[in-house]
Amino acid sequence: MKHIVKIMVLLVAISACWIGLLQTSIIPRSHTWLLPIYLIISLGCYGLLMVGVGLMNFPTCPQEALLLHQDIDEAKEFLKRRGVDVGSD
């Protein structure tokens, strides 16, 4: 099944629940009407939260840059001795 179909099925299922709620009026209708808006807002909040959390915990590795520079120097020295052209361009 194409992924978009899965998402559509999910959306249809949610809509069906919502229409069911509207029909049966278990909770007051005025509240039920607002549910989709709540859903969209909470989805947006979830997205922003995930981006925020991801940004705060963004894994960084400054020590790797130092190690890389050591490796580069080592490689340049070795290659220069073996006759490989490693002059900066």
Place this chain on the structure above:
Amino acid sequence: MEKNNRSYSIIIPTYNERLNIALIVYLIFKHLQDVEFEIIVVDDGSPDGTQEVVKQLQKVYGEDRILLRPRAKKLGLGTAYIHGLKHASGNFVVIMDADLSHHPKYLPSFIKKQLETGASIVTGTRYVKGGGVHGWNLMRKLTSRGANVLAQTLLWPGVSDLTGSFRLYKKSVLEDIISSVVSKGYVFQMEMIVRASRKGYHIEEVPITFVDRVFGSSKLGGSEIVEYLKGLAYLLVTT
């Protein structure tokens, strides 16, 4: 030493990477000592003399270890892998960038992970413990996180780092998925892993660190973001 049945072909596409290709070859030989492997450089007609440097490297390490398989002009990343793959003799293929943002010191962990799990694909991820990124400003991090959350929410790919391009594939698996991939640029990497995931291939992850290119400049602009969103929509309707 796992001879005969396990050998690795490392495909590195290059364009104007004369210094980086020399450094990366040295580092690969340094970190992969008891493994049978070959390096396939697919150079897209770099005007900076990348191919001359590769020929010098062949003299140092041997023409059977470093294969130069150039193409006449810049023809894109996806076809570079297909081109390299045609010349690959290993039963596993590693693809990595030439710009040193992918450090060869992680190669043994890819190989080990594959041995332990028998996975079809081992992909490097920057977003788990032990991984990381260096050299990105806040905007770049924000874009990256936003893109990742969007893709995770919409595609459920089962992989934490979709656009990473440091990966080890079983050769047959790479041949199978690469033929159905149409995207270009780094959406290509995302399409590869999403298609592999949909086909039910066993995918494992290993942490890698990503140091943004030391020599040369890195590119991420508005047009990349548009391309990414288009790629996402394309994957939604085709996979």
